[in-house]
Every structure is written in C-alpha cells, then in structure tokens.
Amino acid sequence: MKIVYSYWDTGNGLKKPGNWFNTQFMLSSMVMSVLNSYKHYGRVEMVTDSASKVWIEKLGLPFESIRTDLDELQKYDKGSWALGKIKAYSIQEEPFLHVDLDVILFEPLSQKLVNNDLYVQNFEPFHIDAYHKTYMPYIELIEDLGTDLPIGFHDKKQAVNLGIYGCNNLEFNKLYCDSVFRFIENNEKKFKSIVPLHKLCVIWEQYFWAVIADKLKMSIGTIIDPHYKLASEKGYFHLLIDKYKKDIADNFYEHVKTIYPEYYQLINKLLEFEKIEIHEK
Amino acid sequence: MALSTTGSLSMGDINVELGRARTASISLDAAENGSYATINQNSSSKPSSSNPATISEWRGYNHTAASSGGGSSGGGTVNTGVIWNDTGRTISATYMTIKANGTTVANITLPTLANGASFNFSTTYTNLIFSNGTFILDLYTPTVGLTSSNYFYMTGGYLSTNGYFSSTGSSLRATVTSSGPQYSIIIHIK
Numbered sequence: 400m401k402i403v404y405s406y407w408d409t410g411n412g413l414k415k416p417g418n419w420f421n422t423q424f425m426l427s428s429m430v431m432s433v434l435n436s437y438k439h440y441g442r443v444e445m446v447t448d449s450a451s452k453v454w455i456e457k458l459g460l461p462f463e464s465i466r467t468d469l470d471e472l473q474k475y476d477k478g479s480w481a482l483g484k485i486k487a488y489s490i491q492e493e494p495f496l497h498v499d500l501d502v503i504l505f506e507p508l509s510q511k512l513v514n515n516d517l518y519v520q521n522f523e524p525f526h527i528d529a530y531h532k533t534y535m536p537y538i539e540l541i542e543d544l545g546t547d548l549p550i551g552f553h554d555k556k557q558a559v560n561l562g563i564y565g566c567n568n569l570e571f572n573k574l575y576c577d578s579v580f581r582f583i584e585n586n587e588k589k590f591k592s593i594v595p596l597h598k599l600c601v602i603w604e605q606y607f608w609a610v611i612a613d614k615l616k617m618s619i620g621t622i623i624d625p626h627y628k629l630a631s632e633k634g635y636f637h638l639l640i641d642k643y644k645k646d647i648a649d650n651f652y653e654h655v656k657t658i659y660p661e662y663y664q665l666i667n668k669l670l671e672f673e674k675i676e677i678h679e680k
Numbered sequence: 681m682a683l684s685t686t687g688s689l690s691m692g693d694i695n696v697e698l699g700r701a702r703t704a705s706i707s708l709d710a711a712e713n714g715s716y717a718t719i720n721q722n723s724s725s726k727p728s729s730s731n732p733a734t735i736s737e738w739r740g741y742n743h744t745a746a747s748s749g750g751g752s753s754g755g756g757t758v759n760t761g762v763i764w765n766d767t768g769r770t771i772s773a774t775y776m777t778i779k780a781n782g783t784t785v786a787n788i789t790l791p792t793l794a795n796g797a798s799f800n801f802s803t804t805y806t807n808l809i810f811s812n813g814t815f816i817l818d819l820y821t822p823t824v825g826l827t828s829s830n831y832f833y834m835t836g837g838y839l840s841t842n843g844y845f846s847s848t849g850s851s852l853r854a855t856v857t858s859s860g861p862q863y864s865i866i867i868h869i870k
Contacts, residue, residue: 411714415714420717421716421717505836505837505863505864506864506866520758562758622760623758623760623802627758627802628788628801629800629802630760630761630762630800630802631800632760632800633761633762633800633864633866634760634761634863634864634866635758635759636757636758636759636760636863636864637757637758637759638757639757639758640756641756641757641806643717645717646807647757647806650806650807650808653810654808657811658810658861676715
C-alpha cells in the first residue's frame with residue numbers, strides 16, 4: 400500500500416511551522432511517522448511545494464518520490480491550509496493512505512480496517528457537544544452564505560477526523576476533492592471577509608467528506624470511537640493538540656536521538672543550516 | 681491556561697505560557713516573532729509580530745488553545761492499545777487502570793474476554809518511555825479467571841519483564857519493567 404504525506408508551506412517557512420511547538424518537534428514527528436510507515440508498508444510518498452522540497456530532501460527520508468504539485472495552490476489563501484491535503488489526495492491514481500505528520504502508525508493497520516472502501520480515525524457525530532460546537536456554527540454560516548455545497552450538506556449528522564484517510568475508492572476521492580475545490584473557488588473570497596478561513600477547513604475537509612461518503616454509501620472503517628475510549632486498532636498515535644506541548648516536543652526529540660541517531664544528526668544539520676535555534680531538553 | 685486578561689502580567693508568565701522556564705531569558709519581540717515557540721493561531725487573543733512589541737498584547741493568549749480548524753477536532757493525544765487474554769480461560773474484571781511511570785494512561789471498563797480474545801482501547805499514553813519504564817496494571821474486583829499464578833507482559837516495542845498479579849484488596853495488581861522502549865500499551869495476560 401502507498402502511504403502519502405503532504406506538507407504545504409503556508410507562509411511561515413520551516414522557521415515557524417504552523418500548529419507545532421517548534422520546528423524540531425515537527426521534524427522529529429515527521430521522521431518517526433515516515434519511518435514507521437515505511438517499515439510497515441515499504442512505500443512512502445511526499446507531496447509538497449518546491450520550496451519545501453529543498454529541506455525535505457535534506458532529511459534523507461525514504462520517499463519513493465517528493466512531488467511538488469502543491470505549487471499549484473499559489474492562488475489560494477494560506478488560511479485554507481488543509482487544501483494541501485486535498486490536493487495530495489486528488490492526485491492519487493491508486494488506493495492510498497494519507498497520514499498526517501502528527502500521526503504515527505507504531506503497528507500496521509489490520510486487514511479488516513483497510514478492506515473498507517474508506518477508513519479514517521473516527522466519526523465526529525454532532526449529537527456530541529464538542530463536535531457540535533466545532534462544526535455547527537460554520538455549517539450554518541456556509542448554509543446561509545455559501546454556494547456549490549455537496550448534496551447532503553444540510554443533513555448535519557456527523558463529520559470525520561482525517562488524521563488518516565485511507566481510500567480504496569478513487570471515484571469517491573475524485574468527487575470529494577472536486578467538491579472541495581469547487582467550493583473554495585467560488586466561496587473563498589466571500590468568506591475571507593467574514594471569518595478566519597482556517598476556521599472553515601474542518602468543514603470542507605472533514606464534513607464534506609462525511610456527507611459525500613454517506614450519500615455514496617461507502618463502507619467506512621474507523622480506528623477509535625467518537626468518545627476516544629474504544630479502539631479497533633493498536634499502536635495508532637495521533638498528537639492532536641499536544642503538538643503545542645514542550646514536554647512532548649522534548650520527548651519526541653529524545654526519541655529520535657535514541658532510536659534514529661542518523662536522522663537526529665540530519666535534523667540538527669538542517670536546523671543549523673536554516674539558522675533555527677535548537678532546543679535541548 | 682490562558683494568560684490573565686486583567687491584573688499583572690510578567691515576562692515570566694509569558695515564558696511559562698510558552699512552555700519555557702519562568703526565569704528563561706526572553707525578548708518580547710523575539711517571542712512575538714515565534715522564535716521560542718510558534719504563536720498559536722487558534723488562540724482568540726494573540727500578540728502581533730508588528731513592532732513595537734508590548735506586554736499587553738499577550739493578555740488572554742492561550743498557547744494550547746484547541747483548534748477548530750486544525751484538521752482535528754479532538755483534544756490531546758490518542759495512542760491506541762490492546763490487551764490479549766492468553767490465560768487459557770475466560771477472564772473478566774470490572775475495569776482496568778494502567779499507569780506508565782506513575783501517570784495513569786488508561787482507565788476503562790474491561791469486557792469479558794474469552795481465551796485468545798483481545799480488547800482494543802484508547803489511551804492517553806503521550807510521553808513515550810524509551811527506557812527504564814515501569815508499568816502497573818490494575819484489574820479491579822470482582823475478577824474472574826485470574827489468580828496469582830497469572831502474569832502480564834508488554835510488547836509495544838520491546839519485551840518487558842513478567843509481572844505476577846497479587847491482590848491489593850480492591851484489585852489484582854501486577855507491575856512490569858521495560859529497559860527498552862514501549863511505544864504503545866500492548867499487554868498480554870498469561
């Protein structure tokens with residue numbers, strides 16, 4: 400199976416990666432994630448932009464290719480940061496598993512899970528308050544002012560968490576990605592003056608996905624339940640909001656130093672080259 | 681926790697919010713430019729990188745504010761684990777707790793497990809232990825199918841020691857150590 404990663408430089412470069420405590424945490428997580436995926440599946444691909452390709456190559460990770468298709472996103476607002484993922488999904492021509500950089504598959508996924516049409520981390524049903532609060536204000540905003548919405552948008556049942564997105568149905572994938580780009584093309588400018596665009600990413604990435612999959616009656620596998628109690632898989636690790644925590648950043652850096660010393664050296668070289676301060680524990 | 685919106689606010693407070701030592705050397709301008717840690721764009725209040733840099737810009741800043749547009753709608757880390765019943769008998773307990781170097785990483789109802797069956801669960805095992813880890817498993821009473829001749833071990837990256845169960849009164853408890861890494865909570869009960 401082909402494992403796909405993506406990284407879109409949304410304006411801050413390697414010096415200030417969005418959503419991470421610091422650069423070395425992101426690089427450590429990237430190393431751990433990619434090497435575990437490679438160990439289980441033997442095929443990893445990176446989809447990025449030309450500027451980021453330069454430093455990604457310096458890490459020496461075993462990507463079979465480092466594609467630069469995200470250069471095509473230049474015309475879009477960087478606030479719509481999840482477009483990098485959508486673009487990476489959209490160019491796939493065979494079944495694939497996209498893994499976020501803060502997700503690590505310490506164990507391979509079960510055959511039962513990957514036999515589904517689609518598989519993701521978990522459902523996010525709106526009868527649970529936390530998900531309702533995350534999604535509903537923006538769904539209602541888009542309902543009022545948006546155009547080019549997917550069929551089923553008004554159902555308002557659930558979204559999914561796409562920390563991973565496994566896809567065996569490329570027809571679904573094309574419909575989904577086309578739907579997102581159509582929405583963005585026709586709505587991004589309008590919403591930019593109303594709401595920070597990054598607030599809408601979960602709607603068109605994770606809610607559109609669930610709506611379209613539901614309408615197409617896809618079989619969907621999940622790894623954990625919406626309450627984060629039960630699981631169907633072992634060794635699935637997702638940092639989520641802990642990407643901002645210093646102690647976990649230190650833990651990851653230490654991990655790479657211990658388990659992957661050659662990559663630890665490469666990370667340090669890259670940080671020195673980019674003149675980025677190295678934080679020791 | 682976000683920085684206070686009222687009252688005094690010190691450079692030390694900003695250091696702590698950014699996850700640094702309170703007394704660490706800090707430049708306000710460098711902090712606002714993200715030199716110590718990336719400014720969390722999910723915080724509803726956040727400092728601007730424009731100069732002049734002022735301490736009041738930091739009021740209300742929450743460095744760990746959850747994202748509503750960060751691709752993930754949940755909270756902290758997910759690390760899924762599994763417990764296997766290899767005892768040769770059906771086992772059950774009311775619930776189980778697992779501690780990793782003193783931190784509770786799972787506390788969950790345990791279903792009845794037939795011999796050879798397993799139970800997957802989500803844990804908060806975040807600070808991964810690479811060496812010299814101590815893991816404690818408590819299976820709370822009433823338990824079925826378990827005695828002091830049963831033990832558990834872990835295989836989430838390295839083979840731990842065997843830990844035999846003994847009664848604490850309210851639970852059957854066993855402790856194992858692992859000189860190597862345990863990436864996930866993968867438990868076998870024999």
